[in-house]
Amino acid sequence: MPQFPTPSVTQNQQNPPPSQLDRITELAGDLAGQFELVPLLERVLGHAAALFECESGSISIVHETEGYYRKEVDQGVGCREGQTFPLTECLTGRIVRTRGTIILVRYASVPSGHIDPADPRWGSAVIGVPVTWAGTIIGTFAIFSDGPGRVFSPADASLVELFANHAGIAIMNSRLHQAAAAKEREAAVTGERERAVQEVHETIGRSLGSLLHLDCADKATPGGSPSTQHIDSARVLAHEALFETRRSVLGLAPSSLAGSTLEEAVRQELDSVGSSYPIDLTLLVTGEPHELAPVVEHQLFMVIQEAVANVVAHARATTCRVGIFHDKAALAVVVEDNGRGFE
Structure with missing residues (x-):
């Protein structure tokens, strides 16, 4: 649950200032038709930081079942972007445990945090928001103030939650696009495999024709002829080749276990x-x-x-x-x- 009281809705919250509307509209345009995850999240984070006139923030991808998260994008925090950490650590771990938005006056109150105490953000205020999809936490979104003295409000947190929703859309869009691309590649491989199977089937037909010629030659050869041994050897080799070809077809065919x-x-x-x-x-x-x-x-x-x-x-x-x-x-x-x- 969120660690702050639910604010009353005012006219300003229902109708954000034009700068907020412009920023959100611009973000929606950035997301349209884009599928590469990191650039998408960088733009979402950049818009949020600019709106709050801050320079620092991060977005992490959460793998709750596996018990870890990955710091996907980072702006001005220096928290080891691209690395993975246990869900017992840092602000992300706290967000996942509480399953809600967190507002802190000082980041220093986070146990096992990743920011160095010498970093100005150590003493800064921070908003941490879960990124959810279909009731599941798939990430976290954090915005830092630029130093001691600024305190974030519940209204600020509501705006960060809106940007977190955009981050969730970006993450799921990227995953769906990757899944579609994988299916397209699989379909291409299957098509090529089926083409190869057809070619091998045609080879089998020609091999069967050769076997018939060998059988005819064997019947036409007088008993005791020196040629009989050579024909028998050729027949054995032809049968082995046919067997290997048939086995290759089974191995290539995608439906061998279907x-x-x-x-x-x-x-x-x-x-x-x-x-x-x-x-x-x-x-x-x-x-x-x-x-x-x-x-x-x-x-x-x-x-x-x-x-x-x-x-x-x-x-x-x-x-x-x-x-x-x-x-x-x-x-x-x-x-x-x-x-x-x-x-």
Whole structure:
């Protein structure tokens, strides 16, 4: 809660002087169409400081769940701009704890403050305001007087709260713009991936045609001919190349795990491999499955896929077992076969 009485609304507060209106109007124009966070916050802070005829202030970004804040912009305070601090420290920590606006006659009353006692602002008055969005504190906004002797009023605090609202808009606009840009990049990557998958599919078609030619050549070759061995070798190489190409398609395709659990995706992969090659593939899953990040789940799938591919291509195995073992703290994957190679 704010640490000052709620002021009565006067005609002057309802209709700020033209200089205040001009400053706020100018700020709204600055925010329009702008998305880079630091320049936006610098302009918001600059307008607020100019309106109060002060030279010092700062805006911090609060990460309350993680327990820290970042000093995002700083004007004339020298409080280590760009660095992060625990929410137990300084004016920002106090604002978050009280969850309201704070007016102090002297900054020196802030425990574990970051301003050096030799700095003139150490003895200056300060207004600290939370920057909120949808009921959550996402930042703090502070304005310092230029030295001892000036005391801020509740009406001053109301104006700082207005600038804090602008800061909140700037922060959320920047975040939304970053999210949209990330989705645009992801869409571009997905489009390129799908194009590559299509090209690989076309390569598979040509490879299948080559396999048919090899089969025809094998049938047309008389038994016992020296050419038979070379045709068989070419067929093996062609099948291996086809298998590698198919595996690459699965790895490139963005939907390899879409709508499926890791177990389901692995089982489908083993069924597909088993239908194409003379090898007995089994899957064993134990324990309660963990909820994994999509990137981790995809990488695990790729590891299993690569291991099974190596078994098929190099081990000359007749059986292969894949195990996925869950426990409370970890997940283990085991792939073993009865083919040649190492223990």
